[in-house]
Amino acid sequence: QANSHAFGYSQWNPNMYASAGFITAQINFHGSPGYGQNFTDSVRNNWGSYPLEDLMAGLDYLLAANLSIDPARMVAMGASFGGYMANWINAKSRRFSALIAHDGMFSVPMFWYTTEELWFPEHEFGGLPYDSAARPGYDRFDPEHFAANFSTPTLFIHGANDFRLPVEQSLAPPLFMFGVAVLSKT
Secondary structure (H helix, E strand, O other), X not given: OOOOOOOOXXXXXXXXXXXXXXXXXXXXXXXXXXXXXXXXXXXXXXXXXXXXXXXXXXXXXHHHHOOOOOOXXXXXXXXXXHHHHHHHHHHHOOOOOEEEEEOOXXXXXXXXXXXXXXXXXXXXXXXXXXXXXOHHHHHOOOHHHHHHHOOOOEEEEOOOOOOOOOOHHHHHHHHHHHHHHHHOOO
């Protein structure tokens, strides 16, 4: 299974965009299922490295192979981990004209403090966020630490009943971008 969000999936249905004439791609980055458990587990403590490298390499391949893609009019979108990745892309890349972050993570440490499912962040980031030995795992790929770099227009989509990633994770980036960032210029 290369990507669990297939063309018939209702949350992110790439066929909907392809039917409207857009070129769509779903890149099977590190952490996704399909290449075995080691490939899936490889993102533990590496959320911002391997997946972003895979996505950018896949994008480079697509741009080289398909001259009809306009690199000045690309949009990246994702939900949950993909929403986190949209925030991470905003911090690390200027390749997209717009981003869509659906139920994404903005503050990795705050994820532990606000989620109803503590095993996941403790496993993924190496322990408790207030433990000095584990804290680097939370901070290393935290979009909040790089939010001063955010400049790509982003649509944030979030539901108030998402208990895994509370709505504050999507409210914080615009507050930072338009509140703190604007205030720091004066």
